Amino acid sequence: MAKRKDFSVTRLPGFATIALTAFVALYLPIVTLVVYSFNGSETVAIWGGFSLRWYGIAWDNTQVQEATLRSLIIAASAAGIATTVATMAALATTRTGRFKGETLIYVMINQPLMVPEIVTAVALLIVFAAVKVATGYTGLGYLILAHAAFCIPFAYLPIRARLEGMDLSLEIAASDLYATPWQTFRRVTLPLMMPGVIAGAMLAFVISLDDVIITEFVKSAGQDTLPTYMLGQLRRAVTPEVNAISTALLGLTVLMLTAFFILTRTRD
Amino acid sequence: MPTPPAVEAISARKTYGDGQAAVVALKDVSVQIGKGEFFTLLGPSGCGKTTLLRLIAGFETPTAGQILLDGNDITADPPNLRPINTVFQNYALFPHLTVAQNVGFGLEMQGRPRREVEETAAEMLALVKLEAMANRRCSQLSGGQQQRVALARALAPRPKVLLLDEPLSALDLKLRKEMQSELKRLQTETGITFIFVTHDQEEALTMSDRIGVMSAGKILQIGSPRDIYTKPANRFVADFIGETNFLSADLSGQTLTLPGGFRIDLTPAQTKGRQGQVTVALRPEQIRPADQGLSATVTQLVYFGTDMHSHARLSDGTEVVARMQTSPSGEAALHEGQAITLGFAPEAIQVLED
Structure with missing residues (x-):
């Protein structure tokens, strides 16, 4: 890799400036958000000294409590469904012989990554409206199903990557050593693909937790999740409460993504 | 049973x-x-x-x-x-x-x-x-x-x-x-x-x-x-296992005529009923300098420590390798360009299938 040493992108003119600008643009808003979440004053824009006041207010706000609980229920259920489906899809697309239309299936599984979310949202709104009329059911099921659907590719990709990186001869060796197909899956394939499955589930969970567009279209009255509740709040008086909730959400997401990276990087 | x-x-x-x-x-x-x-x-x-x-x-x-x-x-x-x-x-x-x-x-x-x-x-x-x-x-x-x-x-x-x-x-x-x-x-x-x-x-x-x-x-x-x-059955086996020399020869009855006109008699087990043009295999370690045998010219000598590989050319142009023991001093009894007669036991000859 001598070539790489000769050519270093850091020596290009303006490298430092561009890098710095990019980092500032990325992180300054987040830093501001976090800092102002500890704001003691009534409004977001004026600094009123360090305080955990808004965290307390958010914590005691029953609407926030309900929205948080709802978000967690939806995210956990959707991630569970999406991970199960994605695991089966990943097994079917890596552990069977090549079949006709394999690429088409691959594209179809990853459809939510390519179709604009707003299109899916409108489509779901129309379909679910009809289902609501027909069945009369108005529970969280619609949101869970909708979230599960767009979470599938996020769960699928890390699981598939893990399966593709796995040595096929291990499964052949298991069958050679008297393991039935189910035992092979249970004792060899599943334990080895587990880091991918956990990573996929966490990614799906985070993606669901943070969704606004589809949720906004699909939810019935009184089914606000945390992000849609915050969006609603912003339309009225903006208080540092939103900052506090966002910071808490940020903390949770960072925690999960860190775990995701650690899990996907440790191989065998 | x-x-x-x-x-x-x-x-x-x-x-x-x-x-x-x-x-x-x-x-x-x-x-x-x-x-x-x-x-x-x-x-x-x-x-x-x-x-x-x-x-x-x-x-x-x-x-x-x-x-x-x-x-x-x-x-x-x-x-x-x-x-x-x-x-x-x-x-x-x-x-x-x-x-x-x-x-x-x-x-x-x-x-x-x-x-x-x-x-x-x-x-x-x-x-x-x-x-x-x-x-x-x-x-x-x-x-x-x-x-x-x-x-x-x-x-x-x-x-x-x-x-x-x-x-x-x-x-x-x-x-x-x-x-x-x-x-x-x-x-x-x-x-x-x-x-x-x-x-x-x-x-x-x-x-x-x-x-x-x-x-x-x-x-x-x-x-x-x-x-x-x-006893390799054919050319592939003879070639894949160990080193070997391939010679074109002519079988008439039990008599094999090798390049340069040298004739030897083979057993029926060796000829397997074949007649006419055949390819025979001869392992390098079976070849010795002798009074009777294939006339050849030494083209190259390669010293391997345990033995000496002598490359020699027959009258029809075929290159043959013979592995010969080295003397205690490591000196070769041969030199390049020398005329030599390569001898071998008739049993060393393998008539190959096509």
Whole structure:
């Protein structure tokens, strides 16, 4: 890799400036958000000294409590469904012989990554409206199903990557050593693909937790999740409460993504 | 009633793909491998030896033909129902299990009691001298140790047949020599039928009871190492196993006329009823300077320490190599450009099939 040493992108003119600008643009808003979440004053824009006041207010706000609980229920259920489906899809697309239309299936599984979310949202709104009329059911099921659907590719990709990186001869060796197909899956394939499955589930969970567009279209009255509740709040008086909730959400997401990276990087 | 062979392939054929792009990996191969035999499938890569092994293991089903185990048709059985285990080329040890768990895996899958699984695993690890490593992860072992774990794992369920797919190819030369004698010892101690796949002719010659030489999806010759070396059936076998010289000659009755007009009489076993133009093989170590024989001119002398390779050109232009012993001083009795007569015993001549 001598070539790489000769050519270093850091020596290009303006490298430092561009890098710095990019980092500032990325992180300054987040830093501001976090800092102002500890704001003691009534409004977001004026600094009123360090305080955990808004965290307390958010914590005691029953609407926030309900929205948080709802978000967690939806995210956990959707991630569970999406991970199960994605695991089966990943097994079917890596552990069977090549079949006709394999690429088409691959594209179809990853459809939510390519179709604009707003299109899916409108489509779901129309379909679910009809289902609501027909069945009369108005529970969280619609949101869970909708979230599960767009979470599938996020769960699928890390699981598939893990399966593709796995040595096929291990499964052949298991069958050679008297393991039935189910035992092979249970004792060899599943334990080895587990880091991918956990990573996929966490990614799906985070993606669901943070969704606004589809949720906004699909939810019935009184089914606000945390992000849609915050969006609603912003339309009225903006208080540092939103900052506090966002910071808490940020903390949770960072925690999960860190775990995701650690899990996907440790191989065998 | 004679006991059936441990493994028998009957006209086993394997084709990959179909139509124009179809590749025939195995062309109607039939072979019988006896109980307790160390049988080697030898051939260059792509000759079909691994395909034949995979058919016996059950990882693939033959396109046509049958695989028998102790006389029973197992062609349709999946690998987990065959009492046959494999040592894989890349070992294929389970990275999430310990060494002992790897070795016990087969027995556990057979539903043996935990106590028996643990005892047998310990016993097998002792057999390959890895008792101390029982609780290690496989990734913590060296290549040679992993190789031994793979062997112990495959032997633990006491299979009727053990398949070895180039198991030594990833080891360095010294370790490979060690493992060769280790394998031979294990085979003698356990009495299990070994089917060994390799492209290394030396490995095949030193370890096997019998060798099947394969090329292009066919078994060309089956025989003891000595038979394969001294009586190669055709040009491919003669060329693949060891070094050899090929000479064009003419057979008339039992009399063989070699380039330059030198004549010798062969036995009927050698000529196999052939007449006319034939190709014969003559091993370099069978050639000596003599009063009678092939007239040649020395073109090159290459010193190898143990012996001297003398390249010589016959009157028809054929290059012949002779391996001659060196004198204690290492000096050659020959020099380049010298005229020489190359002699050999008539039995050293092998008339090859076309």
